[in-house]
Amino acid sequence: MEHVVKATNEGDKTSFEDITLFRKLIGFLIYLTITRPDLSFCVSKLSQSMQAPLVHHWKSAKRVLRYVSSTRFFGILYEGSNLHLRAYSDSDFAGDKMDRKSISAFATFLCGGVISWLSKKQDTMSLSSREAEYKALT
Numbered sequence: 001m002e003h004v005v006k007a008t009n010e011g012d013k014t015s016f017e018d019i020t021l022f023r024k025l026i027g028f029l030i031y032l033t034i035t036r037p038d039l040s041f042c043v044s045k046l047s048q049s050m051q052a053p054l055v056h057h058w059k060s061a062k063r064v065l066r067y068v069s070s071t072r073f074f075g076i077l078y079e080g081s082n083l084h085l086r087a088y089s090d091s092d093f094a095g096d097k098m099d100r101k102s103i104s105a106f107a108t109f110l111c112g113g114v115i116s117w118l119s120k121k122q123d124t125m126s127l128s129s130r131e132a133e134y135k136a137l138t
Contacts, residue, residue, distance in 0.1 A: 014055040022053040025061050032068065037107065037117040039064065044119060078113035085110050091122070091136035093129035102126045104136035 016022055029043045042064055049057045089106040096103065101121050108116040126132035 016053040016055050016058045019050075019053060022058055022061070023050055025065075026050055029061065029064060036068070037114055038071075039068070040117065040119040041103075041105075044121075076113040078111040080111055083110065084112075089133075089136050091126075091129075091132040093126060093132045096121060100125055102132035102135070104132075106136065 026043070026047050029039060030047065033039050033043050042060075046057060046061055046064070085108070087106065087108045089104070091102050091104045093102055094100040101124070103119065103121050105119040106117065107114050122132065122135050124135075126135060
């Protein structure tokens with residue numbers, strides 16, 4: 001089912017006119033991140049354009065839907081009876097090109113399967129990669 005894109009051209013940026021449809025799709029994708037940690041980062045980036053989406057945001061969201069459709073039989077596997085808990089944390093320094101804020105992420109694993117995860121933009125700007133890493137750990 002191909003949706004008809006109504007667009008107005010403003011220079012090199014083309015705005016997507018059906019904002020409600022875009023917001024519904026992003027809301028659905030946000031709901032999917034509850035069980036799909038692999039979608040967290042891209043859905044986070046797409047949700048930053050909910051106020052004034054462009055046509056390329058709509059196309060990116062549809063691409064995420066195609067990815068979800070092609071990986072619908074993938075899942076998280078918990079193996080073994082050893083309750084081995086592992087946690088990983090990382091950040092990128094000034095990864096967001098718009099406001100130069102860093103992005104923090106962590107994942108916690110139990111029996112080889114992820115049980116908790118988060119990827120989010122840090123609230124304040126870091127002055128070094130060490131500071132960004134420290135904020136990610138806290």
